[in-house]
Amino acid sequence: xxxxxxxxxxxxxxxxxxxxxxxxxxxxxxxxxxxxxxxxxxxxxxxxxxxxxxxxxxxxxxxxxxxxxxxxxxxxxxxxxxxxxxxxxxxxxxxxxxxxxxxxxxxxxxxxxxxxxxxxxxxxxxxxxxxxxxxxxxxxxxxxxxxxxxxxxxxxxxxxxxxxxxxxxxxxxxxxxxxxxxxxxxxxxxxxxxxxxxxxxxxxxxxxxxxxxxxxxxxxxxxxxxxxxxxxxxxxxxxxxxxxxxxxxxxxxxxxxxxxxxxxxxxxxxxxxxxxxxxxxxxxxxxxxxxxxxxxxxxxxx
Amino acid sequence: xxxxxxxxxxxxxxxxxxxxxxxxxxxxxxxxxxxxxxxxxxxxxxxxxxxxxxxxxxxxxxxxxxxxxxxxxxxxxxxxxxxxxxxxxxxxxxxxxxxxxxxxxxxxxxxxxxxxxxxxxxxxxxxxxxxxxxxxxxxxxxxxxxxxxxxxxxxxxxxxxxxxxxxxxxxxxxxxxxxxxxxxxxxxxxxxxxxxxxxxxxxxxxxxxxxxxxxxxxxxxxxxxxxxxxxxxxxxxxxxxxxxx
Numbered sequence: 305x306x307x308x309x310x311x312x313x314x315x316x317x318x319x320x321x322x323x324x325x326x327x328x329x330x331x332x333x334x335x336x337x338x339x340x341x342x343x344x345x346x347x348x349x350x351x352x353x354x355x356x357x358x359x360x361x362x363x364x365x366x367x368x369x370x371x372x373x374x375x376x377x378x379x380x381x382x383x384x385x386x387x388x389x390x391x392x393x394x395x396x397x398x399x400x401x402x403x404x405x406x407x408x409x410x411x412x413x414x415x416x417x418x419x420x421x422x423x424x425x426x427x428x429x430x431x432x433x434x435x436x437x438x439x440x441x442x443x444x445x446x447x448x449x450x451x452x453x454x455x456x457x458x459x460x461x462x463x464x465x466x467x468x469x470x471x472x473x474x475x476x477x478x479x480x481x482x483x484x485x486x487x488x489x490x491x492x493x494x495x496x497x498x499x500x501x502x503x504x505x506x507x508x509x510x511x512x513x514x515x516x517x518x519x520x521x522x523x524x525x526x527x528x529x530x531x532x533x534x535x536x537x538x539x540x541x542x543x544x545x546x547x548x549x550x551x552x553x554x555x556x557x558x559x560x561x562x563x564x565x566x567x568x569x570x571x572x573x574x575x576x577x578x579x580x581x582x583x584x585x586x587x588x589x590x591x592x593x594x595x596x597x598x599x600x601x602x603x604x605x606x
Numbered sequence: 607x608x609x610x611x612x613x614x615x616x617x618x619x620x621x622x623x624x625x626x627x628x629x630x631x632x633x634x635x636x637x638x639x640x641x642x643x644x645x646x647x648x649x650x651x652x653x654x655x656x657x658x659x660x661x662x663x664x665x666x667x668x669x670x671x672x673x674x675x676x677x678x679x680x681x682x683x684x685x686x687x688x689x690x691x692x693x694x695x696x697x698x699x700x701x702x703x704x705x706x707x708x709x710x711x712x713x714x715x716x717x718x719x720x721x722x723x724x725x726x727x728x729x730x731x732x733x734x735x736x737x738x739x740x741x742x743x744x745x746x747x748x749x750x751x752x753x754x755x756x757x758x759x760x761x762x763x764x765x766x767x768x769x770x771x772x773x774x775x776x777x778x779x780x781x782x783x784x785x786x787x788x789x790x791x792x793x794x795x796x797x798x799x800x801x802x803x804x805x806x807x808x809x810x811x812x813x814x815x816x817x818x819x820x821x822x823x824x825x826x827x828x829x830x831x832x833x834x835x836x837x838x839x840x841x842x843x844x845x846x847x848x849x850x851x
Contacts, residue, residue: 517773521729
């Protein structure tokens with residue numbers, strides 16, 4: 305087709321689509337509202353998933369083995385032990401947390417939570433000193449924990465805590481939530497598709513005479529289909545626009561909520577995430593609209 | 607786009623028949639054989655009647671020519687297209703070369719006569735300036751220039767059929783098929799429509815009229831193709847509606 309013909313095709317199709325949408329106002333509104341609802345769910349699932357991913361990767365990065373020392377180990381002795389720890393394969397770093405530091409951190413946490421600090425009542429510091437051992441590969445926790453017990457100074461260690469188990473629990477919760485999210489989005493998409501197909505099928509039926517004449521006088525299938533595909537795109541595009549508008553209004557609140565829920569999510573990620581969510585919403589809206597139109601035209605053009 | 611209704615240079619240059627059926631059979635999925643071994647040729651500029659009782663196969667033959675119906679066997683050539691093995695994406699281009707009018711007019715009620723006529727060209731992507739010229743010419747040929755801005759429901763049956771004919775010829779077809787064009791019209795109007803079809807034929811367009819109107823067929827003494835039980839039982843030049851003798 306020439307450029308001029310393309311522009312004529314587009315102009316006439318847009319005008320036919322506008323007429324079609326106006327003629328079936330109720331079905332169009334119903335389809336657009338359902339589309340908006342689905343896209344809101346999609347956007348929410350994407351935001352929640354991003355938060356969970358961030359939490360998971362934070363947890364992964366924080367996976368470490370903690371070796372609690374027995375009471376009364378001198379700081380100098382601990383420094384020697386640190387150099388032994390650093391020689392273990394897979395250990396990236398080892399941070400010494402003295403008993404005093406541990407008590408100070410504990411008091412700080414109590415203060416943050418607004419709980420009463422009763423540690424002042426204690427005559428001694430009950431908390432042990434420890435080494436927080438960061439790993440180059442978070443999956444190596446078991447091997448590192450095992451190696452700790454075989455070091456020359458292993459007798460200094462009271463207890464070893466393997467941080468892997470906690471992260472694995474978090475990962476399994478996250479993957480379960482991902483599956484639930486996927487099911488919800490797919491389920492809503494199918495419902496949206498059904499409503500869009502219904503709306504456009506009404507438009508096809510209302511224009512069945514016109515379609516018959518178009519076929520009779522030699523319009524190609526592109527000319528017959530395009531107005532309906534445009535109707536689908538308008539429904540999808542409008543749904544996406546409303547969704548993004550609602551998200552825009554709620555944006556600040558959502559951001560604050562996310563930062564609250566997933567404290568680890570860096571603020572600068574929000575802009576990238578918003579872009580990704582907007583793109584997904586627009587593509588899903590337009591894609592479902594066009595797909596719905598094509599499905600509703602199946603078998604009606606031959 | 608060609609615009610030679612009335613100056614048939616392109617069409618005169620070709621000596622190929624506009625319609626050629628070679629041992630064509632049509633069988634529907636139900637098993638019913640609608641056409642059996644039909645062979646016929648319509649030369650450029652011919653005028654022919656297609657007659658026969660209901661169920662004789664007239665509609666199937668009309669359907670074949672616009673590729674609404676596919677042959678079970680045989681070859682169908684229309685306006686230079688091998689219809690029997692025409693790919694689906696080329697069907698629209700065949701249909702642009704064949705104009706069709708029906709007993710029930712099939713006009714779009716929300717469009718004026720002019721818009722109905724222009725619609726046939728708009729949806730094939732013709733440029734606006736070509737459409738304007740072609741529409742005015744088609745309306746002039748059918749005598750509806752003065753009623754161009756009326757909607758179909760403000761027209762008489764004869765005027766509606768004229769509008770349908772304008773739409774069928776606006777794209778300058780090589781073949782015009784009229785399927786019972788006078789079935790809904792009173793005798794006087796029927797004669798006017800037949801006269802119009804004759805004028806269009808005079809302009810060089812091949813015309814095939816499927817009809818039950820025995821008066822018209824017998825009076826006009828044109829070529830008559832007689833179908834019965836899916837078979838072409840007669841092909842007479844200057845024939846009558848009923849078989850002679």
